[in-house]
Amino acid sequence: MMQLDQVTKKYLVRKAVNRCTLTIEPGRIIGLIGENGSGKTTILKLLAGLLRPTKGKVLIDSKKVNRSISEKLAYLTDMDYFYPYFTIVELIDFYHSQFKDFDKNRALEIADFMKLNIKQKTKHLSKGNLSRVKIAVTLSRKASYIVLDEPFSGLDPMVRKSIIKGIINFVDLQKQTLIVTTHEVSEVEPILDEVVLLKEGMIIAHKSIDEIREEYGMDVVDWMERVHESTEVYV
16 A cells, blocks of 8 residues: 655745645556646655655555665656666666566566567667667566656657557556556546546545546546636545
8 A cells, every 4th residue: 555644745945745645555557647747756756765755654555665665666767767788688687687576577578569679779769669668677577566657758649559558468456556647648547547636736636537437427638627627626
């Protein structure tokens, strides 16, 4: 279980996250959605132990989060961070040497599924193929928690579709929980169990996809627009 308990994160005087309380049950795929600057990336970094809250508590499996959470949480950043001189297969070997839970065979399987040439150097990859590689090495960890920050950013629809298929095929929801931030809400909606909607650093809604469809008769994008225009909090 992942929990935020009245969490605030300040950068100087600006509150990137403001008094957020959230509980995420295991075995779910959660969409963390909101406008740019709403606090999505900050929340992921707090969960990954890369940031410390200014106030409040961040807990995973009832324990306070610190950097050692990387042993059970796989984090995909929206930044490019690979050594450019590595081929894909060398990168896979590197990840295998760094993480005890890294499954090299799964990484090769995902790379094949995503039609990657594992002998190609990462510096020569297109943006779409680089995103496929990032997904491959992240999903190849047997971590209990996986957080993906904007894995579809700037990608064409066909690439996004292949990555979404990879998530469906290679995440084990009997053992894993997945949180994804994205602006491509309509494309990722079919795989989501719940959405958490952020606005100006605050959680203004947390609903299951089934609740949204049954209570409001809307898809997630239309529901987001309605909630944003309202002054109510839907949690």
